[in-house]
Amino acid sequence: MTEKKRSKQHSPGRPRSEASRIAILDATVELLEESSYAELTIEAIAARAGVGKSTIYRWWSNKAFVVFDAFLVSTESTLFFLEEGSLRENFRQQLQSLAVTLNSALGRTVIGLVAGSGEESEIAAAFHNDFLNSRRADAKRIIERAIMEGEIQFTTNLDIIADMFYGPLYYRLLIQKKIVDSSFINTLVDQVMKSICPSQGK
Amino acid sequence: MTEKKRSKQHSPGRPRSEASRIAILDATVELLEESSYAELTIEAIAARAGVGKSTIYRWWSNKAFVVFDAFLVSTESTLFFLEEGSLRENFRQQLQSLAVTLNSALGRTVIGLVAGSGEESEIAAAFHNDFLNSRRADAKRIIERAIMEGEIQFTTNLDIIADMFYGPLYYRLLIQKKIVDSSFINTLVDQVMKSICPSQGK
Amino acid sequence: MTEKKRSKQHSPGRPRSEASRIAILDATVELLEESSYAELTIEAIAARAGVGKSTIYRWWSNKAFVVFDAFLVSTESTLFFLEEGSLRENFRQQLQSLAVTLNSALGRTVIGLVAGSGEESEIAAAFHNDFLNSRRADAKRIIERAIMEGEIQFTTNLDIIADMFYGPLYYRLLIQKKIVDSSFINTLVDQVMKSICPSQGK
Amino acid sequence: MTEKKRSKQHSPGRPRSEASRIAILDATVELLEESSYAELTIEAIAARAGVGKSTIYRWWSNKAFVVFDAFLVSTESTLFFLEEGSLRENFRQQLQSLAVTLNSALGRTVIGLVAGSGEESEIAAAFHNDFLNSRRADAKRIIERAIMEGEIQFTTNLDIIADMFYGPLYYRLLIQKKIVDSSFINTLVDQVMKSICPSQGK
DNA sequence: GGGTAAGCGAGACGGTACGTCAAGTCTTCCG
DNA sequence: CGGAAGACTTGACGTACCGTCTCGCTTACCC
Numbered sequence: 018m019t020e021k022k023r024s025k026q027h028s029p030g031r032p033r034s035e036a037s038r039i040a041i042l043d044a045t046v047e048l049l050e051e052s053s054y055a056e057l058t059i060e061a062i063a064a065r066a067g068v069g070k071s072t073i074y075r076w077w078s079n080k081a082f083v084v085f086d087a088f089l090v091s092t093e094s095t096l097f098f099l100e101e102g103s104l105r106e107n108f109r110q111q112l113q114s115l116a117v118t119l120n121s122a123l124g125r126t127v128i129g130l131v132a133g134s135g136e137e138s139e140i141a142a143a144f145h146n147d148f149l150n151s152r153r154a155d156a157k158r159i160i161e162r163a164i165m166e167g168e169i170q171f172t173t174n175l176d177i178i179a180d181m182f183y184g185p186l187y188y189r190l191l192i193q194k195k196i197v198d199s200s201f202i203n204t205l206v207d208q209v210m211k212s213i214c215p216s217q218g219k
Numbered sequence: 220m221t222e223k224k225r226s227k228q229h230s231p232g233r234p235r236s237e238a239s240r241i242a243i244l245d246a247t248v249e250l251l252e253e254s255s256y257a258e259l260t261i262e263a264i265a266a267r268a269g270v271g272k273s274t275i276y277r278w279w280s281n282k283a284f285v286v287f288d289a290f291l292v293s294t295e296s297t298l299f300f301l302e303e304g305s306l307r308e309n310f311r312q313q314l315q316s317l318a319v320t321l322n323s324a325l326g327r328t329v330i331g332l333v334a335g336s337g338e339e340s341e342i343a344a345a346f347h348n349d350f351l352n353s354r355r356a357d358a359k360r361i362i363e364r365a366i367m368e369g370e371i372q373f374t375t376n377l378d379i380i381a382d383m384f385y386g387p388l389y390y391r392l393l394i395q396k397k398i399v400d401s402s403f404i405n406t407l408v409d410q411v412m413k414s415i416c417p418s419q420g421k
Numbered sequence: 422m423t424e425k426k427r428s429k430q431h432s433p434g435r436p437r438s439e440a441s442r443i444a445i446l447d448a449t450v451e452l453l454e455e456s457s458y459a460e461l462t463i464e465a466i467a468a469r470a471g472v473g474k475s476t477i478y479r480w481w482s483n484k485a486f487v488v489f490d491a492f493l494v495s496t497e498s499t500l501f502f503l504e505e506g507s508l509r510e511n512f513r514q515q516l517q518s519l520a521v522t523l524n525s526a527l528g529r530t531v532i533g534l535v536a537g538s539g540e541e542s543e544i545a546a547a548f549h550n551d552f553l554n555s556r557r558a559d560a561k562r563i564i565e566r567a568i569m570e571g572e573i574q575f576t577t578n579l580d581i582i583a584d585m586f587y588g589p590l591y592y593r594l595l596i597q598k599k600i601v602d603s604s605f606i607n608t609l610v611d612q613v614m615k616s617i618c619p620s621q622g623k
Numbered sequence: 624m625t626e627k628k629r630s631k632q633h634s635p636g637r638p639r640s641e642a643s644r645i646a647i648l649d650a651t652v653e654l655l656e657e658s659s660y661a662e663l664t665i666e667a668i669a670a671r672a673g674v675g676k677s678t679i680y681r682w683w684s685n686k687a688f689v690v691f692d693a694f695l696v697s698t699e700s701t702l703f704f705l706e707e708g709s710l711r712e713n714f715r716q717q718l719q720s721l722a723v724t725l726n727s728a729l730g731r732t733v734i735g736l737v738a739g740s741g742e743e744s745e746i747a748a749a750f751h752n753d754f755l756n757s758r759r760a761d762a763k764r765i766i767e768r769a770i771m772e773g774e775i776q777f778t779t780n781l782d783i784i785a786d787m788f789y790g791p792l793y794y795r796l797l798i799q800k801k802i803v804d805s806s807f808i809n810t811l812v813d814q815v816m817k818s819i820c821p822s823q824g825k
Numbered sequence: 826g827g828g829t830a831a832g833c834g835a836g837a838c839g840g841t842a843c844g845t846c847a848a849g850t851c852t853t854c855c856g
Numbered sequence: 857c858g859g860a861a862g863a864c865t866t867g868a869c870g871t872a873c874c875g876t877c878t879c880g881c882t883t884a885c886c887c
Contacts, residue, residue: 030831031883037833054335058873069834074875126335128394133256133331135324136396149394177387177406180395184387185379192330192351192389193382194338204379212414232862233852239864260842271865276844435856435858458739462847473860478849526741532798533739537660537732540800553798581791581810584799588790589783596734596755596793597786598742608783616818636836637878643838664868675839680870829886838877844869851864856857 033076040066041073042087049122054084054129081130081140088127089147092118098155104163108206109199111155112186116197119190128191153179169214181209235278242268243275244289251324256286256331283332283342290329291349294320302357306365310408311401313357314388318399321392330393355381371416383411437480444470445477446491450527458488458530485534485544492531493551496522508567512610513603515559516590520601523594532595557583573618585613639682646672647679648693655728660690660735687736687746694733695753698724704761710769714812715805717761718792722803725796734797759785775820787815 044065048057059080063070077083095118098111118124131144156179163169185205189195246267250259261282265272279285297320301312320326333346358381365371387407391397448469452461463484467474481487499522505511522528535548560583567573589609593599650671654663665686669676683689701724704717724730737750762785769775791811795801 028831029829029885031833031885033832034883053337059875060873063834067834069836070874071835071876072833075832079875122337125337129331129333129335131331132334132393133328135255135327141396145395174406174410177403177410180387180390180407181383181410184385184390185382186386187390187394188382188386191334192346194343194347201379204376205382208376208379208383208414212410230862231854231860233864235863261844262842265865269865271867272843273845273866274864277863281844438859441859457741463849464847467860471860473862474849475851475861476859479858483849529741530739533735533737535735536738536797537735539659539728539731545800549799578810578814581807581814584791584794584811585787585814588792588794589786590790591794591798592786592790595738597751598747608780609786612780612783612787612818616814634836635834635880637838639837665870666868669839673839675841676870677840677872678838681837685870827887829884831882831884833880833882835879835881836877837879839875841872841874843872846867846869848866848868849864850866851862853861853863855860 034072037066037068037072038076041068041083042090045083045087046091046123049084049087049126054080054126057084059083082143084123084130085127085140085143088123091121091123092148096152098152098159100155100159104159104168105206105210107159108156108182109202111152112182112197112202112206113199115152115183116186116190116202119187120197125191128187132191152183156182169210178209178213181212182206236274239268239270239274240278243270243285244292247285247289248293248325251286251289251328256282256328259286261285284345286325286332287329287342287345290325293323293325294350298354302361306361306370307408307412309361310358310384311404313354314384314399314404314408315401317354317385318388318392318404321389322399327393330389334393354385358384371412380411380415383414384408438476441470441472441476442480445472445487446494449487449491450495453488453491453526453530458484458533461488463487486547488527488534489531489544489547492527495525495527496552508563508572509610509614511563512560512586513606515556516586516601516606516610517603519556519587520590520594520606523591524601529595532591536595556587560586573614582613582617585616586610640678643672643674643678644682647674647689648696651689651693652697652729655690655693655732660686660732663690665689688749690729690736691733691746691749694729697727697729698754702758704758704765706761706765706768710765710774711812711816713765714762714788715808717758718788718803718808718812719805721758721789722792722796722808725793726803731797734793738797758789762788775816784815784819787818788812 041062044062045057048061048065057080059070059073062068062083063073073083077086096114099107101107119128127144131138131141134141157175160169160175160178164171182205186197186202189197189201195201243264246264247259250263250267259282261272261275264270264285265275275285279288298316301309303309321330329346333340333343336343359377362371362377362380366373384407388399388404391403392399397403445466448466449461452465452469461484463474463477466472466487467477477487481490499518523532531548535542535545538545561579564573564579564582568575586609590601590606593605594601599605647668650668651663654667654671663686665676665679668674668689669679679689683692702720705713707713725734733750737744737747740747763781766775766781766784770777788811792803792808795807796803801807
């Protein structure tokens with residue numbers, strides 16, 4: 018939602034305040050940790066950030082996008098994907114960092130928004146473009162490397178494999194509300210590995 | 220949310236109107252098919268149902284519980300679990316009917332509510348008690364039967380198996396917003412089966 | 422003659438409960454002493470009186486008439502008019518007892534209702550028929566007696582005299598919110614007397 | 624150093640809309656002419672004035688104050704006190720214009736509010752400060768002038784005289800619901816004059 | 826360095842829905 | 857059948873936010 022910056026060119030007039038942008042996103046994160054998305058209000062964000070309401074409306078079309086933007090910013094610094102080592106190790110690591118991200122107030126909120134929205138929703142689209150796709154691309158790349166290196170079988174349907182890794186994680190966190198610890202992740206990864214390299218057993 | 224019924228005894232005073240209860244839940248379903256949960260208002264439900272607002276507030280504490288109650292009612296008639304035939308066939312059938320339920324406006328809304336709520340939330344608790352647990356109990360019973368009949372391995376962790384069936388389904392429907400057809404379900408069931416009876420392959 | 426006593430015929434069915442009638446009027450008086458007419462509710466009266474709401478609605482058409490009825494009952498026991506002695510003494514006494522009545526929560530409330538209503542109002546009419554007229558008839562009778570006895574002039578317009586006694590009393594109590602003590606009443610009566618028997622002075 | 628004059632500082636933010644203020648008070652007057660104070664609602668005022676309810680609540684604490692403010696505004700243009708000529712003429716004129724004011728829907732309503740309220744009520748206090756006191760000050764000034772000019776006796780208690788003018792007027796209009804015409808006013812003024820300059824007779 | 830243009834905070838605006846409350850009505854059971 | 861209990865529909869309450877709209881000001885770029 019944020020505007021692109023012209024590399025050198027400035028349009029005339031006072032430039033957007035970076036301090037306000039940050040204050041708004043920070044306030045949003047704080048408020049979501051104190052109460053639910055439904056209780057979150059633009060007025061409270063503005064007050065907490067020390068900003069006028071119209072400054073928020075000028076740059077984001079509604080509450081959902083402010084939250085989503087805050088989610089993206091917080092995510093950039095916490096999510097990454099080591100691309101070295103075994104497939105098993107790679108996924109363990111990625112799932113762990115994903116679990117941390119999704120289990121925050123911000124993460125749960127955004128997933129709740131996406132799950133509750135129709136498929137044509139702008140939020141769902143943004144979530145795909147700006148978050149899910151790059152995660153899935155990472156995953157597919159690693160699975161393909163594992164196939165080329167003979168770590169797993171050739172014929173495997175890549176999408177279903179990714180779904181089997183991600184699906185149970187989202188499900189356990191968001192629906193079952195159980196903790197996701199390394200024990201769960203290990204069990205999950207082992208079980209999925211069994212289905213794609215059955216000859217190896219455990 | 221509904222009151223218990225005294226077997227024969229009536230308390231004094233005018234009895235609760237069953238017609239109003241049904242009209243309210245029906246109106247809720249209709250309105251959710253026309254617009255989002257956020258746009259749904261108690262006033263609109265009352266108007267559509269031909270009912271006073273206070274009749275709604277007298278029996279449900281907030282919008283989320285009305286929606287959840289409507290979900291439960293609509294669910295009772297569409298969800299069931301055949302307990303005959305092979306494990307594979309059983310799950311195909313259950314996942315298919317679950318997909319239909321979850322893919323409705325009502326289903327997506329309730330899942331969005333649950334996902335967006337904290338673990339201490341009343342809605343999440345009700346969703347577990349009144350919906351998830353019986354689904355999972357069915358699943359576990361069938362898996363146990365399959366183990367006893369030698370259809371699958373003995374040592375399997377039942378919970379992770381259930382998660383591997385349900386997780387990808389929820390994920391695909393709610394997060395990825397892709398359709399869940401019989402082809403997807405077949406692939407999913409086959410893949411999970413591979414991980415629990417690796418010797419059989421496909 | 423084996424007839425039972427039927428001196429006062431009963432209509433068929435359960436007779437009206439006198440206890441309820443009294444409880445309702447008593448509760449009304451109590452509640453009006455605790456808060457204003459605007460804050461008074463039929464539900465509170467019913468609850469305080471230990472009575473069903475519909476029992477109130479069966480016998481009074483609205484809140485105003487309940488209050489007015491309570492006023493009449495309380496008034497019967499406190500208002501009376503000695504018809505002996507001088508005109509001056511008579512009025513001193515009547516004005517004093519009127520001041521007590523009007524200065525109660527109930528009195529102020531009823532006067533407020535009457536003053537705030539249009540001339541066609543049912544409350545205003547009832548107030549005239551059941552309260553004002555008998556007061557004024559008393560007053561006129563006494564003035565006429567005083568004329569016949571030569572205590573005051575003959576030609577006097579009786580109505581304006583009554584208004585000059587009552588008007589300042591109502592005005593001081595209800596509009597000016599000042600106390601009405603015997604000093605005020607004495608001054609008022611003296612001043613009015615001056616206007617109707619100017620030769621005497623005081 | 625010539626300082627700029629900024630004595631009339633603007634507070635930040637959008638300024639109050641004078642148009643809305645006037646529309647609200649006008650709508651209140653209109654509605655009160657159509658129905659009673661009890662039937663008057665803030666929502667109806669807002670709708671009639673084309674204004675949001677919160678604009679009303681932002682500036683007036685409740686319905687009574689809106690009505691009272693409307694009364695004050697309408698009063699400013701209709702009430703005045705000629706300070707020339709005889710005492711008798713002065714009072715005739717003032718009582719006449721007061722009768723017109725009080726006999727309007729707005730006037731009766733405000734008096735009803737005042738009469739029905741306790742002495743500690745804010746409305747009663749405002750009515751005294753913003754309406755009654757200036758009326759009474761006018762009256763006393765004129766009476767004093769009449770005393771100095773020998774028109775009436777010296778020793779008179781000013782307050783009781785004012786009460787004898789105002790009281791019967793309020794009483795007749797608000798309690799008796801009779802019309803106040805020039806005949807009544809003449810009779811009243813004459814009668815009161817008799818009590819304060821008895822030597823003149825009629 | 827004055828002019829123009831946009832962003833900024835504050836906060837009032839016309840609105841919508843909230844959740845509460847009481848109104849007056851209706852339905853049931855009890856005595 | 858009167859009366860209690862209490863659920864019903866209705867509709868206003870006063871509050872909270874919505875998203876928009878002035879304001880007076882600030883901060884840039886431009887000539």
